[in-house]
Structures are given as C-alpha cells and as structure tokens.
Amino acid sequence: MFKFAAILATVLGVSTGACAQTYPHKPITLVVPFAAGGTVNLMGRLVAQRMGDVLGQPVVVDNRAGAGGTIGAGYVAKAPADGYTLLLGSMGQAVQPLLYKRLPFDGTKAFVNVATFAAVPNVLAVSRQAPARNVAELVSYAKANPGKLNMGSAGIGSINHLLGAIFMDRAHVAFTHIPYKGASSATTDLQAGQIQVMFANLPNVLAYAQAGSVRILGIAADKRSPVIPDVPTFTESGVNDVVVRSWYSIMAPAGTPPEVVKKLQDTVVGIANEKTFAAHLADQGAYPFPGSTAEATALMDRETQRWAGIIRNANIQMD
Template identity: 45%
Template sequence: MKQAFNGLSLALGVALIAAHGAALAAYPDKPIRLIVPAAAGGTTDIASRLVGKRMGELLGQPVVVENRAGGGGIIGAQALRQSAADGYTLMMGNIGPNAINYSLYRQLPYRAEDFAPVTLVVSVPNVLVVNANVPARTVAELVALARAQPGKYSFASSGTGQSVHLSGELFRKRTGTDLIHVPYKGAAPAVADLVAGQVTMMVDNLPSSLPHIRSGKLRALAVTSASRVPELPDVPTMKEAGVNDFQVTAWFGLVAPAGTPPEVIDRLQKTVAGILVEPEIKSRLAELGGIPGGDTPAQFGTFIKSERERWARVVRDTGIPPQ
C-alpha cells in the first residue's frame, strides 16, 4: 500500500512539474496588464506605452496600460501587490512608490519585499522650469524673486513622494526659499497648470516638460543632471547655476508581484533589454532625454535598495515630516 502511495505521489509530482513547464512555455497566452502608478501624459506613462507596445509585439500578446494614479504611486503599487504572481500583471515602478515612499510615509499598504524587480527601463534628469511669464531667466533671478516675497510663489509636483516633489523640496532647502508645494495626480495635470500660470515652477522629469520648453510655453532654468543634456545644451546644470549638492535622476523600471516564476521574470527582462537596444526605441528615448536601462533583475534590485537608502537621507535632510 505504501509503495503504491509513493508511486502515486511521484506520478502526481511529475505531472505537476510537466504542467508547470508547459504553462511557462506557453507564457504569455493572454494579455498582460501594465499598471502605471501615475496619470496619462507623464514620463511613467510615456515610457510604459513606448516599451509596452513593443513588448506586446514581441511576446505575441497585447500589453494593456492601466493608469492607476494617486497617492504618490501608492494606489498603483497596492494594486500590483494584490495581483496574482503569474506574470500577467506588471508595474512601471519609479522612484516614488519604490524608493521615496518608504521614508515619507509611516504606514504603507505594501512592503519592498512585495515586489520582484524585472529591469530598469529608462532614467531621465529633472529640469527646473517656470511659466513663461515669470520674470526670471536664471536660477539666481528666481531665487531673488522668491526671497523677496516669501510664500507667494509655488512649485507643482506630480504627486507627494515623487522625485518631482522631493526635487522641489530640495530646491527650497538648498536655496533658502519659502515656496508652496502644490501636488497633482501625475505630471500631465501639473504641467498643464504650470503652462496656464496657476503655479510658478516645477522641477519636472525632462520628457513631460520638453515639448512645452520647445514651444516657449515654459522656460528651462537648470537641469538636475551632473552635466548638461543634449536636448537643452544652453541650459546649465544646477551646480553651474549656483545650487550645490543638487543632482537628481528619475528612473522607471518594471516590477512584478513577489513570487512571480523566475523563468517568467527572465523572459520579461530579456525581452525588454532587447527592446531597449533597438535603434528606433533608443532614438525615441534619446529625444526625451532618457538613458535606456536593461539590467538584470538582481542588478535592478540592488539599485532600488540603494535608491531607498539615498532618498531616506534626502527626506531627513529636507526636514519633511513623515505622513
């Protein structure tokens, strides 16, 4: 009897392994949902749609972008945590929900361990922009305006906890200015109000502000990268503009629910890494001021951990109280 039971157990085990292997071989056999923890039109959304479309073509199944804006990325991250770990729900993670929020909020409905890194997709500098009617053509002139009338001027952000928010707080700290923070549910509505003159300035991700800089609706005063960017060669870095210790790079990368099969993670990573070296994609990202990623899951995981630690220091340095 025992021998028969052992034989049955072995047969069942072999069958389960075979079924698991067949399922992985067939992946994906239905559409993949790609959660964007921000509103349409921002850099997270732009990167998701650009890469997601090509992923769908290569994987043979559509990648459906789903915008879940709000809460500085918390709503989108929570939706991912609650999803099945089967490779059919991913998120375009970014510096907000995957790094800054851990230091900015006392309680989050998710933990870092709830997510499995896939790969870094793109990193971009931020750019300090003002409404075209603001009478400041340099960072020094903007600082002088703000110091002359404390509390009059405001800075927009794509949401509390995003790099755009922390960049604004860092600017306020480094320049000793009293600026009012106005958070939005994504970069697109924030930039729209900036163009309309409802807010004064924004330290935005370059891709979402670049079209308005080129059209003359916004004026770029400085970039947050270590060196000038090819897209705005006449715009100085923050250091060149007189603001020291101000280097910020925003990043965007794919994450999956923890427990997603390693084989699925591997296929997704290799697919995206291949996409990021395609000339058309590289050219499109370069037009946006972006630097393509494509690193391994392990490398991306190490990078995310280092970013959590780095932004924890920034949160402490700027004196933002945990929410």
C-alpha cells in the same frame, strides 16, 4: 514519504519549466499607477507596445491612478504571481514605504524589480512671468522674497516635490509648495503663471519650452542633455549636489516564477538596447537605461536609502 517528496518536487519543477516555456500564452496587463498624460504613462505605453511585439501577445496598459501610485501598486501586489499582471515601476516604489505609515502591501517585499529600461532627466522650469532668466537670478530673487514664489508638483511625495525639497535645501531658498493631483495640472498652471516654479521630468515640459510658454533654467544631472544643450546643470549654475534622474522599470508580484522573470528581464533589456526604441525615447527627452533584475533590485535599494534622509529632513509624510 521521501519518495513522494521527490516525485512532487519533480512534478513542480516540470510544471514551472513548462509554464516558462509557454509564457506568455495570453495577453499581459501592465498597470500604470498614474493617470494618462504624465511621463510614467508615456514610458509605460512605449515599452508595452514593444513588449507585445517581442512576446507575441498584447501588453495592455491599465491606468490605475490614485494615492500617489499606491492604488495601482497595491492592485499588482495582490495579483496572481504568474507574469500576466505587471507594474510600471519608478522611483515611486522606492519612496512609498518611506512616505506612508499604512500601505495596503509591504512595499519592500511585494515586488521583484524585473528590469529597468528608460530614464529621463529632471529640470527646473519657470513660467514666462517668473522674475528670472537663469538659476542664479531665481535663487537671488527667492532669497530676497522667501515664500513668494509658488512651486507646483504632481503631489506630496512626488519626484517634483522631493527634488524641490533638495533644491531648496542646497540653494538655501524657500518656495511655497502647491501640490496638484498629477503633473499635467501643475504644468497647465505653470504655463498660465498661476505657479512660477516647477521641478519636472523633461518630457512633461519639453514641448511647452520649445513653444516658449515656459522656460527651462537648469537640469538636475551631472552633464547637459543633448535635447536641451543650452540649459546648464545645477552645478554649473552654482547649486551643488542636485542630481536626480527618474527611471522606469517593469515589476512583477513577488513569487513570480524565476523562469518568467528571466524571460521578462531579457525581453525588457533587449528592448532598451534597440536603436529604434532609443530613438523613440530621445523624441521625448528620455534615454535608454537597461538594467537586469539584479541591477534593478540594487538600484531600488540605493534609492530607498538615499531618499530616507531627505524625506525625514524635509518632514514629508503621508497619512
């Protein structure tokens, strides 16, 4: 019996090692759990192209949008844990277990956060018609006219929504939340003046701000962005403790062989440290954010703890 167990362990060990040595031997699917047009999709396509170059196999982006990213995440959670179906991870995976009473997967155990590779600052953008040229003016107007300003977001529980909730709490103002089915639709209505306020990933609104169709009043960071150096931080503008970055990672189903996870980690972190990749990110208002599996896992835990109280206090919940 013991001899058989030893032989089996040896065979399994050799099999796993051989799998890692030959990985990948076919195309990889990277599931982006949101529709095309947003920052998550953009980051996914940037890293997928470079991963394909480094790994020697195509990395095909598969957009599986819906239900706040849970449809795409659920698809990956149920996929074979062999490294050939991956998830473009973000803060969404940290907050999904907090927002949804019934998930089709265990959000705390279904994935391994392989590595982070990029991050973007979040900003406060307003329409050209908004009665404010800076954060102080916006806060003053909102206090005098509670609920009159409409705040668009990519949906209930999205980063736009959550950041807006933090800002309203810290600035003691009230906007009327208008959830959309994606950031692109909200941004379109921001340009048209249908909504007046939107908290957004910088890449989502950068081109529109440069064209003059929207105004960026503040940035949710501890320092100004070199991409928009004239835009002050919220702290500079008198609204404290509103620092929120959006980060992006590669995730794999739980149970993926450690050797495969290690190869993916080294690949993704290596890409994040490339100067040419950093330049591509900078063009979009993003920046490199390399992090190992251990670092990415710890980040996910911190984010979940941070947002739990915010979501509870704002009474944000999905069905």
